[in-house]
Amino acid sequence: MNRQTAAAGQTLPLLAAGGSTVMNVSGADVGRNREEQRRKRLWRLALVAGIPALLLWVRIATGNPVNVLHIPHIDWVMVMPILFFVVLILAVLGPFLFFGRSPHVLYRPEQIDVRLSDIVGIEPVKEEVVRSLNLFLAHKTFAGTMGGTPRRGLLFEGAPGTGKTYTAKAMAREAGVPFLFVSGTSFQSMFYGATAMKIRGFFKAARKAALAHGGAIAFMEEIDAIGATRRGLSMTAAPDVARSVSSMNASVQCCGSVGSMPGQFLSVAPAAPVTNAFGTSEGVGGVVNELLVQMQSFDSPTGAQKLQSKLIEAINLFLPAHRQMPKPVPPRANVLIIAATNRADALDPALLRPGRFDRALTFERPDQAGRRALVDHFLARKAHHDELKDAEYRDALASVTHSYTPVMIEQLLDEALINAVRRGDMQMTWKDIEQARLATTVGIGQPIGYTAHEKRLIATHEAGHATAAYLVAPTRRLEVLSIIKRREALGMLAHGDAEEVFTRSRTEMLQLIQIALGGQCAEEMFFGDVSTGPSGDLLYATNVAAQMVGAAGMAGTLVSYAAVQGSAFSDTNLVGRVLGDTQGRARVEEMLQEQKVLIKGRLEANQHLIAALRDSLLDRNELVGREIQAVLEAAGGASDVDAPVIDLTDAALSGQAREDIPASS
Ligand SMILES: Nc1ncnc2c1ncn2[C@@H]1O[C@H](COP(=O)(O)OP(=O)(O)OP(=O)(O)O)[C@@H](O)[C@H]1O
Ligand SMILES: [Mg+2]
Helix, strand or coil: CHHHHHHHHHHHHHHHCCCCCCCCCCCCHHHHHHHHHHHHHHHHHHHHHHHHHHHHHHHHHCCCCCCCCCCCCCCHHHHHHHHHHHHHHHHHHHHHHHCCCCCCEEECHHHCCCCHHHCCCCHHHHHHHHHHHHHHHCHHHHHHHCCCCCCCEEEEEECCCCCHHHHHHHHHHHHCCCEEEEEHHHHCCCCCCHHHHHHHHHHHHHHHHHHHHCCEEEEEECHHHCCECCCCCCCCCCCCHHHHHHCCCCCEEEEECCCCCCHHHCCCCCCCCCECCCCCECCHHHHHHHHHHHHCCCCCCCHHHHHHHHHHHHHHCCCCHHHCCCCCCCCCCCEEEEEEECCHHHECHHHHCCCCCCEEEEECCCCHHHHHHHHHHHHCCCCECHHHHCHHHHHHHHHHCCCCCHHHHHHHHHHHHHHHHHCCCCCECHHHHHHHHHHHHCCCEECCCCCHHHHHHHHHHHHHHHHHHHHHCCCCEEEEEECCEECCEEEEEEEECCCCCCCCCHHHHHHHHHHHHHHHHHHHHHHCCCCCCCHHHHHHHHHHHHHHHHCCCCCCCCCCHHHCCCCCCCCCCHHHHHHHCHHHHHHHHHHHHHHHHHHHHHHHCCHHHHHHHHHHHHHHCEEECHHHHHHHHHCCCCCCCCCCCCCCCHHHHHHHHHHHCCCCC
8 A cells, every 4th residue: 555655656746747847857756866866976975085084084193194295206207208108109099099989069958048938839749848858757657656668769850940959958958957969970980880889979978977967868960860771772752742732832923034943843862871981881781770779778787887797796606506696787877869850751660669769759840820929939039110019910920931940930030130230220120021031032132234125024924923813812912022133033923822721722723823824924915925934934833733633633633643653763743744644734734725814814804903013013123012902902903803713613624624635545
C-alpha cells in the first residue's frame, strides 16, 4: 500500500503537467538528479581538499610545519631541452590527437534567451513539445514507476525557418539543462574515419553533461548530412500534387521576359552524402551505423566505473563463486536527442524506428490564425504607426503572407522597417510592408526608362489582368498593380484570395486562367498585336490547366497523370506528363483557347476599365490596394454585370472536349 501511495505521489506532477504547461523543474526528476550531483560534487571537494588540510594541520600541531611556499631549485639548463621536445611532439601530434573531437558547442541554459512563450503560431507542435519535455523532466517516474520507455529521440522536420532550432533551444532553457548544438556538416573531416569518432565524441559529451546536470538536450542540425539512407541511391520524391495546387494562389502575376518562371515548378536536387577533403566518400553506411549504435549507448559506464569494474573483476578472481562482488550498474544518462531536417524522407529508416527518433514532429507553415499571432508577436517589438494597430491591417497582413514561414514574416517586417528608415521615419507603415513584400517576393523596383510605346503596352497589359480579375473574380483581393521593373518582371499584378483556402473549385481554377490571359487579350484589343510580355502568363495558365487536366479530373478525364511513377533518370513534372500525352495536350490547348475567348468577350465590353487603369498606371506607375478599386469605381465599374461569370458546366466542357480530342493512338 505504501508503495502504491508513493507511486501515486510521484506520478502526480507528471499527470498534473500533462496538459499544456511545463512541469516545475526543481520538483522533477531532472531537478532532483541535479541536486544529488551537486551534493556529491561537494563531498568530493571536501575529501580532496580536506585530507591534505588535515595532514598539514597534524604537522603544525606536532610542531613540524610544512612550508608550502618553498619552491625547490629548478635547473633551467636541464628543463629547457625537455620542454622544447615536448612542444615539438605536441605540435606534430596535436592535430591527430584532436581530429576526433566532438564539434559541438555547449550552451548553459542561462545563456539561452528563448523561452517557450516566445514561440507562437505553431500551437499543435508546441503542445507535443511540452508533452515530450515533461516526459524528459520526469523520466525516472515514467520509467521506474510507470514502466514506460522514456523518449530518447525527437525528429523535427519542416521547411527552413519554421522554428525547429528555436524550439529546441527553448526546450533546453525551460528544462534548465545544458544544450549541445552540433550541425550535421561539422562532423565532416579530412581524416578517414574521423566522422564516426566525432559522432562518438558528441554522444560521450552529451552523456557526461547529462550525468553532471541531471539531463541534457543534444541537438543535431541538418541531420540528413550524416543520416542519409544507406542504399546509396538517390530517390525522387513523388510530386506533391496537393502542394502545387495550393501554391497556385497566383499572388503575383509577373509579366516579362521568358525567364520569369514560377519557382515552385522547378525540381530540387537531392542532398549529397558526407565527403571528406580528399574527395572520397566515407560511406554513408558507416556513418549511419555509428549513429545507430550511439543512439542506444546511453547506459555506457563512465571512466571511473570502468576502473572500478576492472578492480572488482580482479578481486573476484580470488573469491569463491558465492562471495563474488557485484559490478556497478552504469547510470542512465538522461539525454534527449533532437535532430532537425528539412528532408525527413531522405533519412535512413533505421534511424526512425522506435527507440531512436521514434517521434517525428512536423513543423508546418503557420495557418492564418498562426500568422496573425506571429504578426502580433513581431509587431510588439518593432516600431510601427498607429494604423498598424488596426485589426483590419493585421488580418490583411496575415492573409497576404499565406505560406510564409515565421522567419519570413519576421524578415518582411524588418524590410518594412528599413523602408521606413529610407523614408526618414522611425516607424513602419502599411505601405512600407507592401513595398517590402514586393521586394522580397518579386525583387526591388528598378527605375528603367521604357520607350513611350513600351510603357503604354505594359500598362495596357497589366490593366488587362487587373480588369479581368475585377470582372471574373470579384472576391479576389487586388493588392498591387505596377509597371515598375522588378527582376525579370516588367510589370505585375499581385492578387490573392480574400480568405485562406486549401482547395480550389473548377470555377476558381478557370478564373485564374482567365486572369492570366487578360493581359494578352488587352494587348490584342488596344494594339492589334501581341508582344513577348505574356510568356510568363502562358506558363502560369498552362500549369493551372495541366493541374486541372492531369491531377484534378476537371477536364473530361478522371485519369491522374500524377500517378505515373517517375524514376531518377526519366522524371518529369506533371505538366510534362500531361503535355507529353496527345490527348492531354489537346485538352490543355482547348481549355486555354476557350477561356481566352470568354475573357476577351468580357474585356471588350469593359474597355473603359482597362483604359482607366492604364492611364492611372502611366501617371503613377504603381497602384496599391484600395487605389486599384478606386480607379475602377471612378471609371463606372463593370458594364456587363448581368453576364454570367463563366458559362461552362462540367457536362458542356467534357462533352465538347470529347468531340474535339483525337482518337487515342
Ligand atoms: N514559432 C515561432 N515564433 C516566433 N519566432 C519564430 C518562430 N519560428 C521561427 N521564428 C523565428 O525564425 C528564426 C529562425 O528559426 P529557426 O532557426 O528555428 O528555423 P529552422 O526551422 O531551424 O530553420 P532551418 O531548417 O533552416 O534550420 C528564429 O530565430 C526566430 O526568430
Ligand atoms: Mg535550424
